[in-house]
Amino acid sequence: MRLLLRQALLLSVKDTRLFFRDRFALGFALLFPILFIVAFSLALGDIGPEDEQLRMAVATEEEGGFSRQVIDALTATDATGVDEWDPQDAEQAVREGSLPGYVLFPADFTQRMFGGGSTVVRITDSEGGEQTVRLTGEDSGARILVVTADGDPETEAILGGLARSIAGRIGTLSLAARGVIELEGFTALDLARLGELGAAPPSIVFTTEQVGDVEPFNASNFTLPGYLTMFVFFAAALGAEAIARERQTQTLERLLANGVRRSSIVAGKMLASLYRGFLQLAFLWVLGIFAFSIDFGESPAAVIVVSVFMAVASSAFGVMLAALVHTVKSASSAAVLASLTLAPLGGCWWPLFITPDWMQALGRLTPHGWANDAFNKLMLFGAEGQDVLVNMLALALFAAGFLVIAVARFRTVSAN
């Protein structure tokens, strides 16, 4: 066992040295993914603002009052994307599923606001969820807290769009409401004094609190893990070419005749691939954090653990590929074919959750799919580590399966 480990380590260190001397391999593993991540982050970056222009329904139970001023301001231009609904109609539409959700100002909204107390705005969504927005003038001023509803990304985008519209419009309404609403710790008296001095009133603080699974959209939170997964597997698959070349040039044969165990060769090749995978992960994750402002979500440790499982699976995949092919040429072809097939199937190019059910099911047949599903859950939907345990298990099973095939079929001698 000790001999096996020693030989595997020596072999992996040698392979890593060769990797660092191969500029093409280094560029392919580390720089090439950046091109894709930058291009697709820019391309997908416009999706968010477009979603925010989707129509959103608001309704009020008040006759006139402050909610009327807010709604009139919101519906004044098409740009805000807000439609006023009758409260009963809106509720019926949501129940029927024809409306994703709406914002309801309650009947006592103005009374409570003017009374310096607190009030709520109800946001109802078609999933049956009902969230409340508390508007208060009691403590730190007129803080508007929009609680986004639990549900699909589209609903979240609509509510986000409304929230921004409210923020913009409230700013212009604040003068009209001056003396009624407390702003950021300023009392009505303070505001009056500020008005006399000709100063602009302080802006209203607008806070979005997420209670569901949807985070504000950052395209890199999807594109980076997607292309990272693709290129970790791609680089590992191309490693099969190097192994096939060693078989062809008889270096593996020479190692075997030199007293090196076949299992040491398999382990050494897998370790070397694993080092490369870890290097890619470290480089691209760090780049993602600093250059693309990606967010690891609620459980960064889980993102790392999933990454490790993914790297192990990719290493085993590369060695398995080397075991299955006969020549250098077939290794290259198999690596490219496998990578360009598995990447889109596994959600590296677009999120699997926007694809039809049958495609999502196909994605589950690939390690890429399980890795991307885990990254999406963690980085887009605020999942915790325990939510992706199944994904980790699936990646571990893929790794074990690939390794079993690799060990069973690994050949050191060329067929020539």
Place this chain on the structure above:
Amino acid sequence: MSASPSANMGCMDEFLVATGLTKSFDGVQVVESVSFTVHAKEIFGLLGPNGAGKTTTIRMLSTVLGPDEGDVTVDGHSVGRESDAVRRLIGVCPQELALYPELSATDNLVFFGRMAGLSGKEAKERAADVLERVGLTERAKDAVRKYSGGMKRRVNIAIALMSRPRLLFLDEPTVGIDPQSRNHIFDTVLALRDEGMSVLYTTHYMEEADRLCDRIGVMDAGRIIALGTPTELKAQIGDPGATTLEEVFLSLTGRSLRD
């Protein structure tokens, strides 16, 4: 100056004994009942046209491939049952340049030395010795990809010498190199034999075999079809003094193209 082949004919200790080696791939028999011996301190030439089964035979002798039938012993150790013991006795220089062109000669030698079980210090010291023997000390730190074909061939041989083997397999070690490098390799091989090493040597160059080998086995279609000293083989078809080994080879294996 190294001794000539005939000077070593008195030594008859059997160091490698191959008995009835047979190997098939996908139902095609590529080696059939091959038997021969390599004596201690002898250069044994294995000649044959392309596809004769020489490389497969070397693979079986060097523990890389298991025979379907037959056995090989090296210094009394069975290749099948005591492969670890055999591997400690042998050095293999494959037909291909089985090395890493991006690494220096020293790094290549140290790597293979360490894989064979040497410590880092031992491997470095031995690499320096071996590189001196093959005349590459001055270029030891250059990447092998910058070497000429002959220099690469010498590194290929040097790697096989790192474990200080008692039996060296050289599979066509002089393919595609200039006469100077070829002569250097001849001198090295003869010197190794004179120091007590046994060598199993395959080549397509008959004058090379004539010059180096103490005994020769001629293979064709997976079988040994002739075995003896160069003089004995020449005597089979005519006057040994007037016959070349190439004429013997063509007489035994025919003139039809094999590739």
